[in-house]
Amino acid sequence: MGQTLYEKVWQEHLVQSGEGQLDQIFIDTHLIHEVTSPQAFSMLRDRGLPVRYPERTIATVDHIIPTDNVSRPFQDPEAEAMLQALESNVDEHQIRYFPIGSPEQGIVHVMAPEQGLIRPGMTVACGDSHTSTHGAFGAIAFGIGTSQVRDVLASQTLLMPKLKVRRIEVTGRLRAGVTAKDLILHIIGRLGAKGGVGFAYEYGGSAITKMTMTERMTLCNMSIEGGARCGYVNPDLVTLRYLAGRAFTPIDSIEALQERWLSYASDSDAHYDDRITVDGNRIEPMLTWGTSPDQSVSFKGRIPNSISLGDAKSYMGWQDNQPIAGTPVDVAFIGSCTNGRFEDFLLVSQAIKGHKVASSIKRALAVPGSSEVARRAEESGIADIFRDAGFEWRQPGCSMCLAMNPDRLLGNEICASSSNRNFKGRQGSPEGRTLLMSPLAVAAAAVTGKVSDPREVFKI
Ligand SMILES: CC(C)[C@H](C(=O)O)[C@@H](O)C(=O)O
Numbered sequence: 001m002g003q004t005l006y007e008k009v010w011q012e013h014l015v016q017s018g019e020g021q022l023d024q025i026f027i028d029t030h031l032i033h034e035v036t037s038p039q040a041f042s043m044l045r046d047r048g049l050p051v052r053y054p055e056r057t058i059a060t061v062d063h064i065i066p067t068d069n070v071s072r073p074f075q076d077p078e079a080e081a082m083l084q085a086l087e088s089n090v091d092e093h094q095i096r097y098f099p100i101g102s103p104e105q106g107i108v109h110v111m112a113p114e115q116g117l118i119r120p121g122m123t124v125a126c127g128d129s130h131t132s133t134h135g136a137f138g139a140i141a142f143g144i145g146t147s148q149v150r151d152v153l154a155s156q157t158l159l160m161p162k163l164k165v166r167r168i169e170v171t172g173r174l175r176a177g178v179t180a181k182d183l184i185l186h187i188i189g190r191l192g193a194k195g196g197v198g199f200a201y202e203y204g205g206s207a208i209t210k211m212t213m214t215e216r217m218t219l220c221n222m223s224i225e226g227g228a229r230c231g232y233v234n235p236d237l238v239t240l241r242y243l244a245g246r247a248f249t250p251i252d253s254i255e256a257l258q259e260r261w262l263s264y265a266s267d268s269d270a271h272y273d274d275r276i277t278v279d280g281n282r283i284e285p286m287l288t289w290g291t292s293p294d295q296s297v298s299f300k301g302r303i304p305n306s307i308s309l310g311d312a313k314s315y316m317g318w319q320d321n322q323p324i325a326g327t328p329v330d331v332a333f334i335g336s337c338t339n340g341r342f343e344d345f346l347l348v349s350q351a352i353k354g355h356k357v358a359s360s361i362k363r364a365l366a367v368p369g370s371s372e373v374a375r376r377a378e379e380s381g382i383a384d385i386f387r388d389a390g391f392e393w394r395q396p397g398c399s400m401c402l403a404m405n406p407d408r409l410l411g412n413e414i415c416a417s418s419s420n421r422n423f424k425g426r427q428g429s430p431e432g433r434t435l436l437m438s439p440l441a442v443a444a445a446a447v448t449g450k451v452s453d454p455r456e457v458f459k460i
């Protein structure tokens, strides 16, 4: 019987089998940022250990960046301290680091693929749950906790349970105005926020094959919001084309390498622990109404009546059965490691040309996911389209996705957000309310001032 990509990569990286318990696996690439690495380095220091393979660790800064003014020292002393710790650790251990102002810096999950650091068949770890993003390249990529960051720094290996694999087959193709974000919100809504616990998700089928790498990254990014530690797409020509010519893509014997990369794809007779099929033609633009990523509806939908959802409904301030379209929105945020890539801004710029952010919107933020996204958006005039429409065009960082920098909601503001988490207080205010949706749908909310189907607003 054939093997899945997951099994092939796992086997190739197995250092020691735990015989059904935890396996020890080798980690090819370790990404680190300022939030989860300082403590791991301290633990290493306490034991007098060096970093085992410094050349396999790559550092950047993303969460704590004040996106309107990056001058140092930061006003927030805690943020400043985190960054100083990162700076001294990368210095001491000779780790490659992309600081603020460098052309490579960015949200770790935007920056690393852009630089060609993630390739098919790799194992990738980072002290950040959205490391699942990198599975878009046919890599096995997962988030780890701080003590595991220590383990990878010290040994370049991890003790991990081997996951089961669920094939998610998406047939047909997404219709115009329907994006990868809508698809993943639909999948999480169907399988539940914990539905993927114990599984790696393999996304395949014609709708996935047709997706760009940017769309595949959006999809894999939110696997963790569905409970799956990692999600991946089998490598194909789209993957190879994306990787060609990137800064860290190897040049030597590239053809032989490409052949090897494609060989990691799951065999046609591979066994899956579970399979589900999604009809891609029937996916509608989706948004979340609640405080968990699986609480979603289409833009034509209504708030569910179910009593068990009462807590989320009262936090969000909904009435039973209320139509979600037309709900006034205070803040619009386009960015994050889910939807802060160049193609996300390109798509929105084509839609918003000639539109203006509604006067009732208190803040509309467009935050590029990396310096590279920012550079390309400036050079192509896309950043100006956002500015002309009334968005604030910011410096790259995590920004309003989570409250570790000054970009936050105030009071019980409602935010139309292209990010990936809608937990209570996630965007900084203990009463703040987040509606997750595609960047196109955020733009539709920004220009109308209310929750609106982007296909109607932009005549798609
Ligand atoms: C700060 C970091 C550890 C966290 C994560 O693990 O995902 C953050 O990126 C998030 O999105 O909540």
Ligand code: SF4
Binding pocket: 062, 063, 107, 108, 109, 128, 130, 336, 337, 338, 397, 398, 401, 402, 419, 420
């Ligand atoms: S953009 Fe959001 S989800 Fe992504 S790494 Fe930053 S805080 Fe986490």
